[in-house]
Amino acid sequence: MSVVTDDLGLIDTLRQRQVSRLRSRPLRNGHGLFVGDNGRFFRAGPSVQDRLNGGGPSEEDLRFLDGEWHVLGSGSLERRSRRYAEAQRLGWSHRLDYLILVPTLRCNLSCSYCQVSRASLSSTGHDWSDATLAAVLDQIDRLETTSIKIEFQGGEPTLRLDLIKAVIDRCQRFERREFVVCTNLQYLDDEVLELFARDEVYVSTSLDGGAATHLSNRTATDSGTRRFLDNLNMIIERFGVGKVSALPTIDPRSPPEPDELIDTYAGLGFNSIFLRPINFHGFARKRHPESREQQSDWRRYYERFIGRLIERNWQDRSRVLEETYLGVCLRRIFQPGSERHVDLRSPNPVGVDYVVIDHDGTVYPTDEARMLARSGIIDLAIGSVETGWDTPERATLDRHSTNEFDPACRQCAYQPFCGRDVIDDIARYGTIDMPRTETEFCRKHMYLFDLIFELVYSDDPAVRHSVCRWLRLPGTPVELGPTLP
Amino acid sequence: MIQLSLQSMSDAETPFVTRLRATGDSVDPTDSVLVAEDADGATYAGRHGLISILAASAADLDGDVVLVAPGAGRVERLLRARRLDIPTNTLLVTERCDQLCLMCSQPPKKTHHDRFQLLTDAALLAEPESLIGISGGEPTLYKGQLLTMIERVLTERPDLEFHVLSNAQHFEEADVERLCASVYDRVTWGVPIYARDPGLHDHIVGKDGAFEKLQDGLAVLLGAGCRVELRTVLLSDNAPHLAELARYVATRLRFVEAWSIMQLEHVGFARRRWRELFVDHLSDFSTIGAALDHAHLHGVHAQLFNFPLCTVPAAYRHLAQPSISDWKRKFVPECGLCTERERCSGFFEWHPDGEARSAVRPL
Numbered sequence: 001m002s003v004v005t006d007d008l009g010l011i012d013t014l015r016q017r018q019v020s021r022l023r024s025r026p027l028r029n030g031h032g033l034f035v036g037d038n039g040r041f042f043r044a045g046p047s048v049q050d051r052l053n054g055g056g057p058s059e060e061d062l063r064f065l066d067g068e069w070h071v072l073g074s075g076s077l078e079r080r081s082r083r084y085a086e087a088q089r090l091g092w093s094h095r096l097d098y099l100i101l102v103p104t105l106r107c108n109l110s111c112s113y114c115q116v117s118r119a120s121l122s123s124t125g126h127d128w129s130d131a132t133l134a135a136v137l138d139q140i141d142r143l144e145t146t147s148i149k150i151e152f153q154g155g156e157p158t159l160r161l162d163l164i165k166a167v168i169d170r171c172q173r174f175e176r177r178e179f180v181v182c183t184n185l186q187y188l189d190d191e192v193l194e195l196f197a198r199d200e201v202y203v204s205t206s207l208d209g210g211a212a213t214h215l216s217n218r219t220a221t222d223s224g225t226r227r228f229l230d231n232l233n234m235i236i237e238r239f240g241v242g243k244v245s246a247l248p249t250i251d252p253r254s255p256p257e258p259d260e261l262i263d264t265y266a267g268l269g270f271n272s273i274f275l276r277p278i279n280f281h282g283f284a285r286k287r288h289p290e291s292r293e294q295q296s297d298w299r300r301y302y303e304r305f306i307g308r309l310i311e312r313n314w315q316d317r318s319r320v321l322e323e324t325y326l327g328v329c330l331r332r333i334f335q336p337g338s339e340r341h342v343d344l345r346s347p348n349p350v351g352v353d354y355v356v357i358d359h360d361g362t363v364y365p366t367d368e369a370r371m372l373a374r375s376g377i378i379d380l381a382i383g384s385v386e387t388g389w390d391t392p393e394r395a396t397l398d399r400h401s402t403n404e405f406d407p408a409c410r411q412c413a414y415q416p417f418c419g420r421d422v423i424d425d426i427a428r429y430g431t432i433d434m435p436r437t438e439t440e441f442c443r444k445h446m447y448l449f450d451l452i453f454e455l456v457y458s459d460d461p462a463v464r465h466s467v468c469r470w471l472r473l474p475g476t477p478v479e480l481g482p483t484l485p
Numbered sequence: 486m487i488q489l490s491l492q493s494m495s496d497a498e499t500p501f502v503t504r505l506r507a508t509g510d511s512v513d514p515t516d517s518v519l520v521a522e523d524a525d526g527a528t529y530a531g532r533h534g535l536i537s538i539l540a541a542s543a544a545d546l547d548g549d550v551v552l553v554a555p556g557a558g559r560v561e562r563l564l565r566a567r568r569l570d571i572p573t574n575t576l577l578v579t580e581r582c583d584q585l586c587l588m589c590s591q592p593p594k595k596t597h598h599d600r601f602q603l604l605t606d607a608a609l610l611a612e613p614e615s616l617i618g619i620s621g622g623e624p625t626l627y628k629g630q631l632l633t634m635i636e637r638v639l640t641e642r643p644d645l646e647f648h649v650l651s652n653a654q655h656f657e658e659a660d661v662e663r664l665c666a667s668v669y670d671r672v673t674w675g676v677p678i679y680a681r682d683p684g685l686h687d688h689i690v691g692k693d694g695a696f697e698k699l700q701d702g703l704a705v706l707l708g709a710g711c712r713v714e715l716r717t718v719l720l721s722d723n724a725p726h727l728a729e730l731a732r733y734v735a736t737r738l739r740f741v742e743a744w745s746i747m748q749l750e751h752v753g754f755a756r757r758r759w760r761e762l763f764v765d766h767l768s769d770f771s772t773i774g775a776a777l778d779h780a781h782l783h784g785v786h787a788q789l790f791n792f793p794l795c796t797v798p799a800a801y802r803h804l805a806q807p808s809i810s811d812w813k814r815k816f817v818p819e820c821g822l823c824t825e826r827e828r829c830s831g832f833f834e835w836h837p838d839g840e841a842r843s844a845v846r847p848l
Binding site for chain 1: 700737738739740
């Protein structure tokens with residue numbers, strides 16, 4: 001594989017012609033990918049790179065670069081729209097409108113990789129106290145927003161339906177409301193079903209593959225597995241598949257066959273599968289120490305999985321299956337700002353637009369941070385629901401929550417598409433002061449963006465079909481990414 | 486076709502605005518209430534005296550805000566209360582224009598009758614939560630009066646919105662501050678752009694230097710954070726260059742709320758030059774489809790105006806808006822069987838019947 005070597009030489013040459021800063025990344029087949037600060041990109045072959053580095057761009061090159069918005073123009077429209085496009089790529093967190101609430105830590109299952117260090121069903125002191133509930137409701141009353149999203153996590157939150165209902169009742173003043181109950185679907189009585197029947201209530205659950213996989217990871221008994229699957233089917237049948245989202249957690253040492261997982265999800269009517277390997281927190285860390293970083297085995301598996309999605313989408317055009325996170329990254333490249341995904345953005349401040357309120361009223365910046373604290377790794381609490389979270393702890397985390405000024409990120413072609421996650425760094429390395437390229441966050445996203453650009457520039461009609469559907473395009477254009485000939 | 490201008494008689498000496506009421510309920514001082522109706526028309530009484538409107542039914546006119554012009558013997562239905570679909574009531578603020586587009590549907594006139602005060606009165610009487618169109622001519626030729634009207638109406642009526650069609654030739658940097666005011670959150674500027682190439686754009690709008698002015702105007706609107714909808718009428722001149730325009734919109738103009746690609750109207754200048762100008766999208770949709778795909782690829786919401794649904798390939802049909810106002814919209818007999826009429830633009834009243842009938846494939 002040949003690489004774009006003389007990056008600086010290229011930039012120098014182009015600057016004289018008022019070409020904007022371009023960062024490059026080698027693609028396969030000797031091509032290089034060039035990305036501007038506004039996120040516009042193009043591909044160029046080795047001969048073009050030689051031309052740009054050597055004698056400078058030709059008239060045709062400059063015309064192409066201008067059409068693709070890499071030549072700096074003059075005038076106020078140019079200045080303003082450039083700033084607009086760059087700002088569009090920045091994460092936008094405004095006011096708090098998304099709460100993750102943990103009304104209880106108690107659970108009726110004991111999953112092998114439980115990320116939250118559960119408490120046993122009969123234990124005490126693991127539910128919101130009356131004072132905590134009152135403080136949560138008081139926080140809700142103070143929100144200055146017209147829309148609200150609340151996720152109830154646990155433990156198993158349906159063990160405390162009374163708390164869920166108290167919160168939902170208090171939210172009726174908001175114009176738009178969305179409540180997600182994250183449940184293991186073990187026990188559904190009439191009261192739970194009545195809650196799920198409300199239009200504003202959604203259900204989120206874990207589904208790790210076929211029955212055997214789910215059994216070994218989670219439910220532990222055949223009857224538990226059957227109960228889960230029966231309940232899942234019943235909910236989908238009764239309320240429609242739009243009511244439910246399901247997430248798998250994959251053990252990278254023995255992942256299910258892609259088709260087993262896809263069949264399970266597609267069979268239930270789900271089109272989006274969030275392929276996540278076991279995460280490195282809580283009890284999971286003790287039981288699966290090798291999960292600290294994604295291994296090449298996992299990446300091979302991931303790629304095989306994406307390949308199967310593409311083949312299946314091509315065979316059956318009536319539905320579009322997608323891997324959730326690949327879709328998020330892909331759309332961030334082309335359609336900045338089109339969706340809100342708090343896991344991938346920069347700046348990525350904590351405690352601004354969403355927070356986690358734990359069973360004891362402690363406030364964490366993310367669910368991961370809560371798990372880190374529970375498993376005794378580091379206490380990343382930023383405050384409490386009673387006293388608020390405008391704290392020095394939060395300010396410290398926020399000071400570094402951007403990739404904008406990181407020396408490695410500044411060199412990186414993918415910076416306009418990428419994000420920053422200080423909590424993840426701390427979780428893995430105990431510090432955020434790591435060369436970016438040595439972090440799992442960086443390696444994972446470099447891998448994903450490399451894969452995506454390979455798909456974007458693929459000639460295979462099946463690949464293009466899937467990529468266009470994942471980008472929500474009406475048609476399938478011949479060219480998704482431009483190439484400087 | 487629904488008539489927007491009706492013959493009338495009135496005792497008043499000067500033009501005025503009033504709302505017509507079929508019954509005496511909820512009388513506002515500005516209302517005129519029905520006193521008699523017969524086969525010849527309807528007669529109303531209000532604070533400006535009696536108005537008789539010929540060949541009209543009081544039920545149809547109930548709630549309409551009208552401009553009564555005693556000298557001309559007409560009433561103009563400015564804001565119809567019983568409009569059937571989204572396209573808005575439109576206030577025409579002037580018939581003068583500084584461009585002369587080669588397909589202009591409403592060729593400009595040299596003279597201007599200032600009626601901003603009457604239009605302000607009318608807008609203040611609009612039905613709750615309405616979106617009111619403002620059009621011309623070129624409304625910003627009278628920028629001062631226009632902005633004053635917008636500010637006055639939107640300050641008094643926080644439930645209303647305006648959509649202003651403007652060629653954006655007359656904004657200046659000094660306007661940025663004024664346009665930053667919060668009332669302009671409820672104003673969308675519909676701005677035509679026909680080509681990326683300045684020469685071609687200037688040729689189509691019949692004005693040298695128009696493209697450059699347009700860029701400056703858009704910069705002002707962007708600088709003030711205004712809401713902008715771009716509009717591109719398809720012509721045989723610019724259709725071959727649509728891809729270039731799409732790329733321009735997806736880069737430099739990505740701040741717009743929407744980009745509307747519009748099919749030609751068989752009226753005004755376009756009527757005489759129809760064969761020469763009309764782009765038959767039925768026989769080749771590929772350039773339009775590619776432009777829509779390119780815009781959507783880059784997160785710009787592109788849509789189709791004046792494209793009957795059945796003439797658009799299925800994959801793009803959801804982008805075709807019911808853009809033709811009810812009063813000038815028609816369907817042809819072939820449309821009778823169609824199940825999608827509710828969502829369809831239909832045809833302009835003045836579209837050639839033969840062409841319309843042969844284009845339709847009921848859904």
